[in-house]
Amino acid sequence: xxxxxxxxxxxxxxxxxxxxxxxxxxxxxxxxxxxxxxxxxxxxxxxxxxxxxxxxxxxxxxxxxxxxxxxxxxxxxxxxxxxxxxxxxxxxxxxxxxxxxxxxxxxxxxxxxxxxxxxxxxxxxxxxxxxxxxxxxxxxxxxxxxxxxxxxxxxxxxxxxxxxxxxxxxxxxxxxxxxxxxxxxxxxxxxxxxxxxxxxxxxxxxxxxxxxxxxxxxxxxxxxxxxxxxxxxxxxxxxxxxxxxxxxxxxxxxxxxxxxxxxxxxxxxxxxxxxxxxxxxxxxxxxxxxxxxxxxxxxxxxxxxxxxxxxxxxxxxxxxx
Amino acid sequence: xxxxxxxxxxxxxxxxxxxxxxxxxxxxxxxxxxxxxxxxxxxxxxxxxxxxxxxxxxxxxxxxxxxxxxxxxxxxxxxxxxxxxxxxxxxxxxxxxxxxxxxxxxxxxxxxxxxxxxxxxxxxxxxxxxxxxxxxxxxxxxxxxxxxxxxxxxxxxxxxxxxxxxxxxxxxxxxxxxxxxxxxxxxxxxxxxxxxxxxxxxxxxxxxxxxxxxxxxxxxxxxxxxxxxxxxxxxxxxxxxxxxxxxxxxxxxxxxxxxxxxxxxxxxxxxxxxxxxxxxxxxxxxxxxxxxxxxxxxxxxxxxxxxxxxxxxxxxxxxxx
Numbered sequence: 124x125x126x127x128x129x130x131x132x133x134x135x136x137x138x139x140x141x142x143x144x145x146x147x148x149x150x151x152x153x154x155x156x157x158x159x160x161x162x163x164x165x166x167x168x169x170x171x172x173x174x175x176x177x178x179x180x181x182x183x184x185x186x187x188x189x190x191x192x193x194x195x196x197x198x199x200x201x202x203x204x205x206x207x208x209x210x211x212x213x214x215x216x217x218x219x220x221x222x223x224x225x226x227x228x229x230x231x232x233x234x235x236x237x238x239x240x241x242x243x244x245x246x247x248x249x250x251x252x253x254x255x256x257x258x259x260x261x262x263x264x265x266x267x268x269x270x271x272x273x274x275x276x277x278x279x280x281x282x283x284x285x286x287x288x289x290x291x292x293x294x295x296x297x298x299x300x301x302x303x304x305x306x307x308x309x310x311x312x313x314x315x316x317x318x319x320x321x322x323x324x325x326x327x328x329x330x331x332x333x334x335x336x337x338x339x340x341x342x343x344x345x346x347x348x349x350x351x352x353x354x355x356x357x358x359x360x361x362x363x364x365x366x367x368x369x370x371x372x373x374x375x376x377x378x379x380x381x382x383x384x385x386x387x388x389x390x391x392x393x394x395x396x397x398x399x400x401x402x403x404x405x406x407x408x409x410x411x412x413x414x415x416x417x418x419x420x421x422x423x424x425x426x427x428x429x430x431x432x433x434x435x436x437x438x439x440x441x442x443x444x
Numbered sequence: 445x446x447x448x449x450x451x452x453x454x455x456x457x458x459x460x461x462x463x464x465x466x467x468x469x470x471x472x473x474x475x476x477x478x479x480x481x482x483x484x485x486x487x488x489x490x491x492x493x494x495x496x497x498x499x500x501x502x503x504x505x506x507x508x509x510x511x512x513x514x515x516x517x518x519x520x521x522x523x524x525x526x527x528x529x530x531x532x533x534x535x536x537x538x539x540x541x542x543x544x545x546x547x548x549x550x551x552x553x554x555x556x557x558x559x560x561x562x563x564x565x566x567x568x569x570x571x572x573x574x575x576x577x578x579x580x581x582x583x584x585x586x587x588x589x590x591x592x593x594x595x596x597x598x599x600x601x602x603x604x605x606x607x608x609x610x611x612x613x614x615x616x617x618x619x620x621x622x623x624x625x626x627x628x629x630x631x632x633x634x635x636x637x638x639x640x641x642x643x644x645x646x647x648x649x650x651x652x653x654x655x656x657x658x659x660x661x662x663x664x665x666x667x668x669x670x671x672x673x674x675x676x677x678x679x680x681x682x683x684x685x686x687x688x689x690x691x692x693x694x695x696x697x698x699x700x701x702x703x704x705x706x707x708x709x710x711x712x713x714x715x716x717x718x719x720x721x722x723x724x725x726x727x728x729x730x731x732x733x734x735x736x737x738x739x740x741x742x743x744x745x746x747x748x749x750x751x752x753x754x755x756x757x758x759x760x761x762x763x764x765x
Contacts, residue, residue: 222582222606226554229605233551242722243564249714251706251723257731261543283604284550285543385572393570401563402572410578 130174221276451495542597
């Protein structure tokens with residue numbers, strides 16, 4: 124029987140049942156594995172793989188025809204040589220993370236605007252401090268660098284919370300969401316940076332985005348601007364960002380992604396000033412709603428796969444997203 | 445000439461100009477003071493006082509006819525004996541704090557839902573942790589205890605962010621805002637508590653609200669419920685809340701108000717589990733937009749005062765708000 128291997132680390136019983144029932148309807152059996160490593164020794168047993176695994180397991184999956192990666196970022200799989208065959212289909216789960224990551228962006232944006240790290244330090248010392256200059260999302264100018272699912276989810280939230288102007292900077296597909304007041308191309312970005320209170324980066328790691336946010340672009344931001352990155356660490360000149368923060372040339376930053384990950388314990392990023400660092404946890408599947416959407420997306424594409432229709436979440440390996 | 449004393453601690457030049465121009469139109473001169481203490485020695489010189497001061501300064505203000513308190517909470521002024529005359533008018537600035545305090549509520553709610561204190565502790569130790577069970581505002585059931593300016597501002601934001609049900613529990617004036625899915629009276633509150641994911645308390649300190657959120661009511665909340673208080677510390681049985689948090693009978697809490705304030709350095713509240721403590725900073729006037737609204741509200745009531753019309757923000761001293 125045709126078989127699907129599914130990594131069920133974050134699934135609950137309802138998710139497993141949904142995958143099994145969809146698979147049965149499509150003529151597949153499902154075998155669940157607790158994580159990608161558990162696939163070792165079983166690499167030849169499945170036609171479809173849903174989840175996440177290391178590239179050596181992927182390469183050894185000789186009968187694999189479709190790999191549905193449960194993450195949105197697929198940079199380990201951009202190189203065709205990691206697949207058992209050039210015909211292996213790759214889909215990602217871009218679209219499942221907009222809610223959770225936009226809530227993360229909102230949280231760290233408010234923490235920066237409201238000086239929460241300073242207040243938390245006072246509280247840690249059992250001190251009392253009531254007044255520090257604060258700012259509001261109301262009336263702010265927000266620029267989304269990356270206008271996919273994550274960028275657009277945050278754009279909608281920012282607009283609903285009273286942001287004055289929400290600008291989108293997009294690479295290719297122009298978003299049509301009414302949350303954007305203005306849309307720019309990457310080439311036009313530099314004109315927008317000096318107008319920005321809060322810059323949110325939600326870009327994938329591709330050849331085009333590597334170090335896109337250079338020292339020169341950081342210098343175009345105002346000294347009170349906030350920078351938030353939830354895409355990939357490779358898209359920022361991280362050394363230049365550390366310098367700008369330590370020298371007070373930026374209002375603050377929040378990084379959920381960085382280079383390298385995990386960050387070594389002695390890396391200077393840990394102690395950079397006015398920086399909220401999180402450990403790439405913004406898009407974790409531990410948020411139930413993320414797993415709900417993720418499983419839905421796989422099941423919908425499974426129906427298409429079984430009928431021989433084009434997959435909706437297919438990754439263009441040349442572009443990398 | 446009739447004189448206004450205005451405490452201008454948080455005002456910028458535009459605010460001062462606005463107060464001066466409105467006063468001139470109404471036949472008043474304005475004298476600015478950097479804080480309430482600076483009024484000492486000048487207590488007999490003004491008919492109107494806008495700002496904040498200690499009760500002894502207030503009592504000594506023999507020619508005072510109207511005190512416009514720049515805060516929303518006026519519990520130090522509930523006792524008629526602190527006024528120079530029973531006829532002295534008292535207005536408050538309830539209505540100026542909805543934006544800033546609702547952004548605070550949103551920030552701490554997301555921090556609790558997304559386990560930010562746990563992640564921050566890992567980061568403080570330069571560790572790496574990606575996965576903890578998280579929750580979302582999307583799909584949540586939110587109960588606002590207090591449906592005034594603050595409660596309604598947060599209700600609107602919660603609804604815009606995808607909350608499933610937003611319930612309001614009101615004391616007297618029924619809010620008509622469409623952000624509320626359901627409205628209950630104080631007497632009906634106990635039925636709603638077990639249905640609540642996130643309980644937000646934004647109540648003034650009055651005789652009616654003292655210890656309103658008792659040990660018995662805390663026990664009606666689910667073990668994963670979150671409790672956020674931005675009103676007054678006196679409205680909660682604080683010892684019972686500490687016990688519930690330390691014993692894991694609540695999902696978490698965030699208190700911006702407590703008893704006493706400032707909190708003594710050796711108070712057990714500082715080290716209570718799953719508690720985000722802030723130092724009564726959620727409604728600080730250091731947020732520009734709060735001061736803008738605050739000054740607007742005073743100037744509008746000043747026009748009414750000069751014409752002998754009823755003041756819009758008059759406090760009912762018997763009710764205390």
